[in-house]
Amino acid sequence: MQDNIELNMPISEAMETQRAIRRLKPDPVEDALVLRLIELALKAPSGSNAQNWEFIIVKDRAVKKKIAILHRRVVRLAGRYGRRADVKIWNAVLWQADHFEEIPVIVVACLKGMRLPFPHILVASYFGSIFPSVQNFLLAARAANLGATLITFPLWNLFALRRALGLPRNITPCAVIPLGWPIGSYGPTTRKPVHDVVSFDRYGNRGD
Amino acid sequence: MQDNIELNMPISEAMETQRAIRRLKPDPVEDALVLRLIELALKAPSGSNAQNWEFIIVKDRAVKKKIAILHRRVVRLAGRYGRRADVKIWNAVLWQADHFEEIPVIVVACLKGMRLPFPHILVASYFGSIFPSVQNFLLAARAANLGATLITFPLWNLFALRRALGLPRNITPCAVIPLGWPIGSYGPTTRKPVHDVVSFDRYGNRGD
Numbered sequence: 001m002q003d004n005i006e007l008n009m010p011i012s013e014a015m016e017t018q019r020a021i022r023r024l025k026p027d028p029v030e031d032a033l034v035l036r037l038i039e040l041a042l043k044a045p046s047g048s049n050a051q052n053w054e055f056i057i058v059k060d061r062a063v064k065k066k067i068a069i070l071h072r073r074v075v076r077l078a079g080r081y082g083r084r085a086d087v088k089i090w091n092a093v094l095w096q097a098d099h100f101e102e103i104p105v106i107v108v109a110c111l112k113g114m115r116l117p118f119p120h121i122l123v124a125s126y127f128g129s130i131f132p133s134v135q136n137f138l139l140a141a142r143a144a145n146l147g148a149t150l151i152t153f154p155l156w157n158l159f160a161l162r163r164a165l166g167l168p169r170n171i172t173p174c175a176v177i178p179l180g181w182p183i184g185s186y187g188p189t190t191r192k193p194v195h196d197v198v199s200f201d202r203y204g205n206r207g208d
Numbered sequence: 209m210q211d212n213i214e215l216n217m218p219i220s221e222a223m224e225t226q227r228a229i230r231r232l233k234p235d236p237v238e239d240a241l242v243l244r245l246i247e248l249a250l251k252a253p254s255g256s257n258a259q260n261w262e263f264i265i266v267k268d269r270a271v272k273k274k275i276a277i278l279h280r281r282v283v284r285l286a287g288r289y290g291r292r293a294d295v296k297i298w299n300a301v302l303w304q305a306d307h308f309e310e311i312p313v314i315v316v317a318c319l320k321g322m323r324l325p326f327p328h329i330l331v332a333s334y335f336g337s338i339f340p341s342v343q344n345f346l347l348a349a350r351a352a353n354l355g356a357t358l359i360t361f362p363l364w365n366l367f368a369l370r371r372a373l374g375l376p377r378n379i380t381p382c383a384v385i386p387l388g389w390p391i392g393s394y395g396p397t398t399r400k401p402v403h404d405v406v407s408f409d410r411y412g413n414r415g416d
Contacts, residue, residue, distance in 0.1 A: 006220060007218065007219050007220040008219070008220070009216075010215065010216040010217065010218065010219070011215050011216070011217050011218070011219045011222045011347060011348065011351045012214060012215040012216070012248060012348070012351075012354055014219045015248045015251040015344055015347075015348070016248070016382050018251060018252070018253070020253060022289075030217065031415075034285070034400050035406065038362050038402050038403045038405075038406055040220060040223045040224070042399045042400065042402060042405065043223040043224055043226060043397060043399060044223075044226070044343060045213045045228060045346070045357075045358050049297070049398060051400050053400075053405045053416065054405055054406075054411065055406050055407070056406075056407050056408075056409070056410070056411060057406060057407070057409070058409055059408070059409065060320065060409040063409050063410065075328075080333040089257070114264050115328075117325040117326055117331075118325055119364065120323075120363055120364075120366055120380070121282075121360055121361070121363040121364045123325075123331065123335070124270070124335065124363055124382050124383065125360045127331070127332065127335030127336065127339060128335065128339050128342070128358060128360060128382070130339075130382060131335060131336050131338075131339030131340055131343070132339055132340070132342065132343035132346070132358070134336070134339075134340065134345065135252060135339070135340035135341075135343040136223055136343065136347075137332075138225070138253070138340070139219060139344075139347075140219065140220070143219045143220075144276050149393075150253050150336060150340070151338060152255070152329055152332050153329070153330040154329065155328055155332055156328075156329045158328055165410055165411055166410035166411040166412060167411045167415075168411070171411065172328070174332050174336070175332065175336060189251060190248045191251060191259060192250065192259050192261075194243050194246050194247045194250060197246070197259075197261045197262055197263055198246055198251065198262075198263050198264075198265060199262065199263070199264050199265070200226055200264075200267070200312075201264070201265070201266055201267060201268040201271050202264070202271065202373060202374035203262065203264060203373055203374040203375045203376070203379065204374065206413075207239075
């Protein structure tokens with residue numbers, strides 16, 4: 001039924017105005033809309049087309065609180081010892097950590113199956129089977145005018161995060177996405193010019 | 209200047225019709241178009257907004273051949289010992305391996321900076337800083353009616369791949385994308401129903 005929710009924003013507009021929106025209203029987001037975003041997330045490629053995805057939609061305050069505690073611990077550490085982002089971004093990070101339980105929906109994107117620490121080809125295939133899907137989710141959220149961010153801080157303690165979500169050991173959370181109606185607004189982001197990151201045929205050959 | 213290339217396909221259409229297109233014509237693809245796709249790739253989020261990307265656009269046949277040799281070795285192994293994909297997909301994989309040098313453009317997406325094998329939070333942040341960008345590239349390619357696939361087989365020998373591309377040790381290739389005008393056509397893909405992969409609040413609570 002959620003097939004009916006059309007997200008008609010032109011793709012270049014969605015990409016060009018996608019940004020991390022951390023300040024979110026407590027107002028609820030309809031399940032049908034969240035499911036539509038996940039449905040589009042599932043259209044992304046996955047290694048050997050295995051589609052080993054699991055998405056947990058967290059709305060229960062008690063579960064959100066457990067994730068919030070994990071998240072805040074790393075935010076505090078990052079604030080004390082980390083390389084700080086610029087002040088504006090950091091203030092938004094702090095705001096989100098403080099208001100985590102009031103955010104209407106936390107989506108946790110997980111992968112089923114063994115995760116080996118090496119070789120590189122297997123690790124790249126593993127994460128390459130979940131982050132394209134996460135990016136579809138974030139772009140679709142943008143097109144729906146929802147606010148979202150990709151965070152990884154709660155992943156520092158996999159044991160506690162799995163326990164909070166009732167996940168068995170063979171399912172690994174890979175990305176956490178707080179989702180809600182934005183307090184701030186979308187708009188263009190600043191990025192490196194393309195010629196700073198592109199080489200032709202061999203690294204360093206920046207073209208003319 | 210490549211800002212002018214508009215990609216106006218509605219986002220849900222691009223996602224719903226994205227698929228791996230492996231059979232590609234040898235006809236050239238304009239640099240301006242490839243650069244536009246990379247420009248949109250750069251709009252994706254990256255961990256701490258570090259934007260540590262490097263993209264290598266390979267058109268030189270000698271360099272393509274080096275990547276092809278790495279790729280074919282794994283294709284052959286997968287054919288002999290691996291879990292085979294369905295016959296149609298496997299035939300397309302074999303076609304691409306055989307014609308790798310004729311594909312007009314191979315884009316290699318890389319990350320700058322240290323890649324540690326653990327803990328999970330750092331590995332997820334690392335790959336979470338390149339695959340959203342790769343997915344933007346693939347979606348933008350779809351919107352431009354180009355054919356593309358995400359492959360990882362050439363990553364099995366990082367030493368050889370870095371040497372082929374002149375990459376220093378602190379730059380790691382994470383995804384290889386053969387790109388060109390499609391011989392086949394786009395169209396809807398089959399995916400698991402969303403309710404098979406979604407839980408509410410705790411894993412296994414599939415809703416009603």
